[in-house]
Amino acid sequence: MAKEITPRSEDYSQWYNDIVRKSGLADHSAVRGCMVIKPHGFAIWESMQRQLDQMFKDTGHVNAYFPLFIPKSFLSREAQHVEGFAKECAVVTHHRLMNAPDGSGVVVDPDSRLEEELIVRPTSETIIWNTYKDWIQSYRDLPLLINQWANVVRWEMRTRLFLRTAEFLWQEGHTAHATREEAIEETRMILDLYATFAEEWMAMPVIKGVKTPNERFAGAEDTYTIEALMQDGKALQSGTSHFLGQNFARAFDVTFLNKENQQEHVWATSWGVSTRLMGGLVMTHSDDDGLVIPPRLAPWQVVIVPIPKPAPEINDAAQKLIRELRDRQIRVHYDNDETKRPGFKFAEHELRGTPVRIAIGLRDLEQGQVEIARRDTREKTMVPADGAAGYIQKLLEDIQARLLESARKYRDDMTFHADTWEEFERILDDKGGFVYAHWDGTTETELAIKEKTKATIRCIPLDNPPEQGKCILTGRPSSQRVLFARAY
């Protein structure tokens, strides 16, 4: 069975680390809190990027690139914003090294101190809005719909591969609009886009909702979120979309002339998903034998293993099948490495999460069939070689659908309603998961609940039915349930 992977039942955190490292997604680097994304992990991220980028472009956005460095003064222009990020910024203070006088290596040249220190971007609102000021004059310049793919740095105290690293990759969309309504519409549209991506591509079901003021992005009027539930019953904030109101427009003096020839501040949004999604992908589908990747994101959707090793007849059959699969836009790899045995390859591809494995042996060829094994359920089927490509195409779609279905079933089974404090605590302690409960709407109560249970309000779900009730903690009246969970 799987070598060296700690079972989830024994130690979930260790299982996660084992999966990420042993399936070749990423490694720790020599730099504190920073990871090396390895080719297999980066290939999955590229699949995500490719699809998201297409979805952004299909909704009218274009890509651009803004600087890594932000003048320190920019960050302090928006009070809430600087407060939110000040504690975790990397700061560039000098621009030159020199040989140490005692020959011990290089040291920072004290004469090279910067006049204005630079912040390594934790997010780009400030530099972008400083730029937008010059780009926007008229309502005819709006809306401005720009995305950038970039790295950002947040100096985290405690890091975990993909879930929280000091440097991470993401996309950040920054849009400017003429009206409040249009900006809110953009914010909600992107949230839907993220949810669609999460469900249809990652096979990761999410709850769409709005954050409480306490959990809101620093500088936003409203933060929308998609929340997913991991296999250990903890929630993962997987993407956020912010309605920024006119906060940044005011801070950076971004105005436009409307049709009535009046100056107005523009309305803003920003939104992002990051390499954290990789962590969500792992913790939604993978098992004790290794990674499980939904077919739509898998670098290789199909691997063909010759049994027992490559031979002319097998190679011919494999090449024919490969052509048929590629004609159907299926990503297929022929593992014709003669130095490894079939059993080893089986285990290796299972560890790395390839959705479908085809085994072609001499005995199979005589009978005109191939063995097809699916990673998600571990089922094996003998299929006639002639119709194999069509079978596999359907199988990939089936795997994609089944992964979403089983993740949704798990999520639903782990979603509870609590009406009393005792019940609330018991669910969190015994099972974890999502808990719908009434809340009196105050930050004070929210913090008190967090203090007592470690659970936070993940969101106020968008499709929430109104329901009169009493706050789980204070007993004060409440008009709807909110979604609680312990979270990553």
Add this chain to the structure above:
RNA sequence: CGGGGUGUAGCGCAGUCCGGUAGCGCGCUACGUUCGGGACGUAGAGGCCGGAGGUUCGAAUCCUCUCACCCCGACCA
């Protein structure tokens, strides 16, 4: 940033208490036999013991300082 733990060959570890110049398993290389679920045999290669100081005739081992990682908290995408 607090508390706990770990750094010795690519990976996982023993050796550290009691100082004497490093070992085991896996992996790696070559050859042979194998090959339908992580093969076996034989012969090899590979380590200034995380780093820097110090004590000592002599340090993986003792002392001081550092760095990194893991786990648990506080903070956060």
